[in-house]
Amino acid sequence: MKLQCKLIARTLLVTCLPLSFTLLSSQVHADAVRGKTAYVQNGCWGCHGFEGQGGIAGPKLAPETKPLEYFNAFVRNTRGIMPPYSEKVLSAQDMADLHAYLKSIPKGPDYTAIPLLNTP
Numbered sequence: 764m765k766l767q768c769k770l771i772a773r774t775l776l777v778t779c780l781p782l783s784f785t786l787l788s789s790q791v792h793a794d795a796v797r798g799k800t801a802y803v804q805n806g807c808w809g810c811h812g813f814e815g816q817g818g819i820a821g822p823k824l825a826p827e828t829k830p831l832e833y834f835n836a837f838v839r840n841t842r843g844i845m846p847p848y849s850e851k852v853l854s855a856q857d858m859a860d861l862h863a864y865l866k867s868i869p870k871g872p873d874y875t876a877i878p879l880l881n882t883p
């Protein structure tokens with residue numbers, strides 16, 4: 764009986780401990796408010812606009828923000844006009860927060876529904 768208990772306890776420890784570590788380490792809680800601060804502090808707005816609407820220097824990032832995997836791969840490795848941002852500048856947490864901020868930006872109204880923009 765004692766041996767059985769020991770065996771069960773050991774089995775639980777061996778299977779559950781690594782599993783809980785994996786779950787904890789892969790869970791980055793993204794926060795849109797922190798993301799907005801990171802967006803402003805790191806100068807993303809200078810090229811992409813405060814609302815991620817895009818401008819002369821950079822394409823629009825919101826709404827219809829591309830998936831996090833794409834976002835991470837692009838921002839870390841780009842070799843075009845935009846400078847790449849390494850882990851030293853933007854942590855994985857910062858990246859998740861930035862993405863959450865861009866995703867939280869609502870779609871603007873349809874321009875055809877704004878009378879002033881439709882006067883002949």
Ligand code: HEC
Nearest residue numbers: 805806807809810820821822834837841843844845848861
């Ligand atoms: C100096 C201007 C500049 C700054 C600053 C900048 N970007 Fe960019 N970004 C660009 C340009 C230009 C592109 C278009 C691709 C290219 O030419 O590099 C781009 C493309 C992107 C894309 C890919 C868009 C798509 O649809 O493929 C993402 C995502 C992005 N930027 C995020 C960011 C974030 C997040 C920051 C701040 C940490 C940032 N950018 C700062 C200029 C900039």
